[in-house]
Structure formats: structure tokens, C-alpha cells
Amino acid sequence: MDFSILEYQFMQNAILSAFLGGIACSTIGVFVVLMHMPFIGVCMSHAAFAGALLGLWLGFNPLIGAFAFSLLSAAVIGPLADRGELSPETSVGVIFSLMLGLAFLFMGLMPGTKSGALELLWGSILTNTRSDIIFLGIVTVVVVGLVFVFYKEIQATIFHRDMALSVGIPATMILYGILFLTGATITASLRSIGGLLIFSLILNPAAAAYQLTYSMKRMFLLSAAFGIFSGWMGLLMSYLFNIPSGATIVVTSSVIFMIAAIFSPKRKVKGWQAKPLLEEQ
Amino acid sequence: MGSTVINIENAVVSYREDIALRGVSLRVKCEEFIGIIGPNGAGKTTLLTIVNGLGKLLSGGVWVLGHYLTPGNGHCLRKKVGYVPQVQNIDPRMPMNVREVAMIGRYGLLGLFRRPGRNDWKIVDEMLELVGMSRLARRPIGHLSGGEQQRVAIARCLAQEPELFLLDEPTASLDWKAQNDILELVKQIHDSRHLTTLFVTHDLSCLPVACGRVVLMKEGLIWGEGSPNELLTDANLSRLYDMPISVVQERRRDTILV
Numbered sequence: 001m002d003f004s005i006l007e008y009q010f011m012q013n014a015i016l017s018a019f020l021g022g023i024a025c026s027t028i029g030v031f032v033v034l035m036h037m038p039f040i041g042v043c044m045s046h047a048a049f050a051g052a053l054l055g056l057w058l059g060f061n062p063l064i065g066a067f068a069f070s071l072l073s074a075a076v077i078g079p080l081a082d083r084g085e086l087s088p089e090t091s092v093g094v095i096f097s098l099m100l101g102l103a104f105l106f107m108g109l110m111p112g113t114k115s116g117a118l119e120l121l122w123g124s125i126l127t128n129t130r131s132d133i134i135f136l137g138i139v140t141v142v143v144v145g146l147v148f149v150f151y152k153e154i155q156a157t158i159f160h161r162d163m164a165l166s167v168g169i170p171a172t173m174i175l176y177g178i179l180f181l182t183g184a185t186i187t188a189s190l191r192s193i194g195g196l197l198i199f200s201l202i203l204n205p206a207a208a209a210y211q212l213t214y215s216m217k218r219m220f221l222l223s224a225a226f227g228i229f230s231g232w233m234g235l236l237m238s239y240l241f242n243i244p245s246g247a248t249i250v251v252t253s254s255v256i257f258m259i260a261a262i263f264s265p266k267r268k269v270k271g272w273q274a275k276p277l278l279e280e281q
Numbered sequence: 282m283g284s285t286v287i288n289i290e291n292a293v294v295s296y297r298e299d300i301a302l303r304g305v306s307l308r309v310k311c312e313e314f315i316g317i318i319g320p321n322g323a324g325k326t327t328l329l330t331i332v333n334g335l336g337k338l339l340s341g342g343v344w345v346l347g348h349y350l351t352p353g354n355g356h357c358l359r360k361k362v363g364y365v366p367q368v369q370n371i372d373p374r375m376p377m378n379v380r381e382v383a384m385i386g387r388y389g390l391l392g393l394f395r396r397p398g399r400n401d402w403k404i405v406d407e408m409l410e411l412v413g414m415s416r417l418a419r420r421p422i423g424h425l426s427g428g429e430q431q432r433v434a435i436a437r438c439l440a441q442e443p444e445l446f447l448l449d450e451p452t453a454s455l456d457w458k459a460q461n462d463i464l465e466l467v468k469q470i471h472d473s474r475h476l477t478t479l480f481v482t483h484d485l486s487c488l489p490v491a492c493g494r495v496v497l498m499k500e501g502l503i504w505g506e507g508s509p510n511e512l513l514t515d516a517n518l519s520r521l522y523d524m525p526i527s528v529v530q531e532r533r534r535d536t537i538l539v
Binding site: 034035149150151152153155156159160162163164165166167168169170210211213214215216218219266 | 333335356357358359360362364371372374375376377378381382385386388389390391393396397418421422437441477485
């Protein structure tokens with residue numbers, strides 16, 4: 001195989017983006033999986049896409065539009081689902097379709113070529129610039145850093161929000177902090193992975209890790225490893241077969257999930273119970 | 282018996298249009314064990330939520346452990362209040378073991394930026410030992426039965442080293458043996474630690490024998506309070522639960538407890 005491609009700046013950027021995006025998205029994914037809120041994540045990623053298109057249409061930075069829209073959708077759905085006024089399925093149905101509708105509306109209103117819009121839809125990790133990577137890098141460091149610093153509060157909130165509240169942990173703030181980070185991560189990875197596909201890079205690595213371990217720390221680590229692997233493997237596939245990288249990244253992460261689900265030790269709870277867990281502190 | 286630790290004056294709480302508490306006043310002294318009983322929807326749980334600062338008062342005042350509760354200051358109070366809810370639905374694949382869940386009780390005390398140290402783990406292990414869950418300490422929490430999970434919830438509460446112990450239908454949906462075990466455990470904890478305890482239940486047979494005073498609630502009001510023997514008459518219960526006296530008598534005869 002010819003690896004001279006690695007010497008090109010655009011390829012190095014892509015490899016770095018896949019690494020950072022893989023870590024940030026898969027860390028967010030652990031929250032999404034354990035807090036049972038895929039619906040919020042789906043809405044937020046499509047809202048980000050719509051917001052980015054609004055930015056393209058009106059001529060301001062698409063990423064600002066993406067961030068604003070994804071936070072806005074979280075601000076609408078979060079409390080609705082929280083108070084039980086609407087079932088998650090209903091709110092996701094309403095917001096998700098609204099966001100796709102808005103996205104195509106903005107795309108229709110946009111004058112001239114639509115290639116910029118399509119890039120946000122499918123993602124184009126190969127055209128990432130230095131500034132994209134710096135932004136993604138900052139978001140990744142913030143996400144990982146906050147998880148590290150507030151690990152015990154996050155762990156308690158993930159386990160049971162009301163219980164976390166009742167022992168005096170500011171669980172509501174932690175929850176909204178998590179939603180905020182989700183919005184930031186989606187925004188930062190939007191250009192690389194694309195608005196339609198990003199959610200699978202969030203969900204799949206974490207869902208795969210969830211099949212494999214009973215330790216939350218290990219779940220975070222495994223999820224990040226799967227996220228990075230999906231990104232790199234996807235890039236390689238995309239290069240070898242000359243197909244869009246967003247699609248190959250998503251397909252790789254889905255395959256990882258399927259393999260994990262098939263070989264999950266959690267499917268054989270009885271056999272596992274015979275031997276106790278290793279010390280974990 | 283010592284000083285007053287909880288003083289609720291004319292508390293009114295409402296969720297949207299429904300009024301959950303319509304002017305409730307209650308004083309609780311240190312080391313008391315109070316049973317709060319009444320039909321579903323009587324406002325029993327709401328009464329507990331205003332004691333641990335999670336409920337929002339519409340009017341009235343609540344003093345708990347010397348704090349006057351306002352919407353902002355619930356956090357520091359909740360660290361001193363242990364709360365055991367009903368059996369919760371826990372994801373069987375949740376990646377946390379029993380020990381880690383019990384440790385959550387200490388997280389509020391530890392505060393932000395501090396990690397549990399050796400002493401914290403020691404306390405958690407002692408509490409798991411006390412509730413008889415040591416042998417399951419490394420099991421994933423989702424693999425435990427309802428009764429075992431409630432024991433872990435009690436251990437979590439005690440790890441918090443609370444000054445108040447609130448239990449909200451801790452035995453609901455448990456089988457007879459598990460109910461009995463939990464009631465025994467609660468009694469034993471009250472006897473040995475003299476924790477001020479509030480125990481909510483709709484089921485009379487789940488009222489612990491340790492209970493020194495009962496509060497009857499119905500439709501958001503306190504309907505009567507006093508010693509269990511005086512208050513829990515067939516006539517009172519028949520009015521509390523809106524059932525004919527004969528049915529109440531039959532039900533009480535058929536349950537062995539109380």
C-alpha cells in the first residue's frame with residue numbers, strides 16, 4: 001500500500017480530526033446511552049445542521065448557527081421531557097421533522113451553488129482546515145477535562161438524577177451542562193462528519209462499549225477507543241475505495257456495535273455472576 | 282427526645298392546578314420515629330419533598346435542622362437528609378456495582394473536586410455490612426432483586442451520615458419476606474442510631490413497630506396525629522380510606538402485622 005498520502009497536509013488534518021472527533025463524540029455518547037436520551041441527541045444534531053444552513057444562507061459563520069440551534073433544541077426538548085409533559089417519542093417526532101424541514105427550507109432559499117450545504121450534510125473531513133481542528137481540539141479537551149473533574153457528580157447523575165439531587169449534588173446543573181457539551185461537540189464535528197451522520201458516531205461507539213463492560217470508567221475508555229478506531233478505519237476505507245468518508249466512518253462504527261452486541265458478555269448474565277468483578281476504585 | 286428538628290408551618294404546595302398540600306403544619310422532635318400514612322395522592326411524598334428541600338412551597342414556612350428553607354438553599358440541607366425512595370427501575374446493564382452506588386451517598390458530603398478516599402470506602406463497606414449486602418458488593422447494581430436494591434439504598438443513605446432519615450414507601454412492590462426484612466432493618470437502625478425518621482406508607486401492614494407517632498394524611502391535609510394505638514382505630518381508618526368499617530376490620534384481621 002502507498003502511504004505517501006500521509007505526507008499531505010489535508011490527510012494529516014483529517015487523521016487528527018478523526019482522532020479528536022472520535023474522542024469527543026464517543027464520550028458524549030456514553031451520556032446519551034446511559035441516560036437514555038438518544039432522542040435529545042438526534043434532535044440536537046439535526047438542529048445543528050439546520051442552524052448551519054441558516055448561517056450559510058444569511059452569510060454568518062455556519063458553526064455559530066449550528067451551536068445556537070442545537071442548544072435551542074435541547075432547551076426546548078430537555079424541560080419538556082423532564083417534566084413529562086410530552087413523551088420523548090412525541091417531542092423527537094415534532095422537533096426532528098421541524099429541523100429537517102427548516103434545513104431544506106434554508107437550502108432552497110439559498111442562492112447559487114449548494115455544495116457548501118451538501119458538505120454539511122455528508123461531512124467532508126478531507127477539507128478540514130487548521131482552524132476547524134483547533135476548534136475541535138478545544139471542545140475535545142473541554143469535554144474530556146470536565147468529565148474527569150466532575151466524574152463523581154456525573155456518575156451519580158447518570159445513575160439516577162433524583163437520587164443525585166437528594167444527596168445534595170447539583171444534578172440539574174450537571175444535566176444541562178451535559179446537554180451544552182453535546183451541542184458543542186456536535187457543532188465542532190459537524191464539518192467533518194456531517195449533520196445527517198454525526199449522531200451515529202455519538203451513539204455507536206458508546207452503545208458498543210455498553211455491551212462489553214460493567215464499569216463506567218472502562219465504558220468511557222472503550223467508547224473513546226471505538227470512536228477513534230471508527231474514525232481512522234473509516235478514513236482508510238474512504239481512501240482505499242474512494243467513497244465519502246462520513247459514510248465509511250458511520251458504517252465502521254455500526255459494524256463495531258454489531259460485533260460487540262453479538263459477543264456481549266451481558267447476554268450471559270448467569271455465567272458471569274459466578275465470578276465476581278475485579279477491584280475497581 | 283430533644284429539640285424540634287422539623288417545623289412545618291401552614292405549608293401549601295401545588296403542581297400546576299392541583300394542590301398537593303393545603304396548609305400542613307407539623308413539628309418533629311429529635312430522635313422521633315413518625316409514620317405518615319394515608320391513601321394514594323394524599324400528599325405524603327410531597328410532605329417529604331419539602332423536608333429535604335426538593336419541593337417548592339407556595340406559601341408557609343419550613344425549618345429543618347435549623348435551616349429556613351428557601352428555593353436556593355436546599356443543597357446544603359440535602360447533604361444532611363437521607364432519602365430512600367420506592368424501588369426504582371434500574372437498567373440491568375448499568376455499568377456500576379453495588380459499592381459504587383452506595384458511595385453516591387458520600388458524594389454530596391465530599392463536595393465538588395474531591396474524590397472519595399480510603400476512609401469513605403471504609404464507611405461504605407461498613408454500611409453494606411450493616412444492611413447485609415457485603416457479599417454482593419461487587420455485583421452490578423442492576424442484577425440485584427428489589428429487596429436487595431432497597432438495602433443498598435439504605436446503606437447509601439447511612440453512608441451519607443444523615444441527621445434525618447426519610448423513607449418513602451421503601452417496601453412498596455416487595456414480597457412479604459423482603460418487606461419484613463426492610464422493616465426490621467429500619468427499626469434496628471432507628472434503635473441503634475437514634476436517627477429522626479419519617480416513614481411514609483399507604484399500607485398499614487408496612488408500618489414499622491418502632492413507630493412512636495403516626496400522622497394520617499388525606500387530600501393534602503393532616504387529618505390526625507397521635508400514638509398508633511389511639512389513632513389507628515377501625516373507625517378512623519374507615520374514614521381515611523373511604524371504606525366501610527366491616528371491610529377495614531376484615532382486612533386488619535387478615536394481615537398478621539400491626
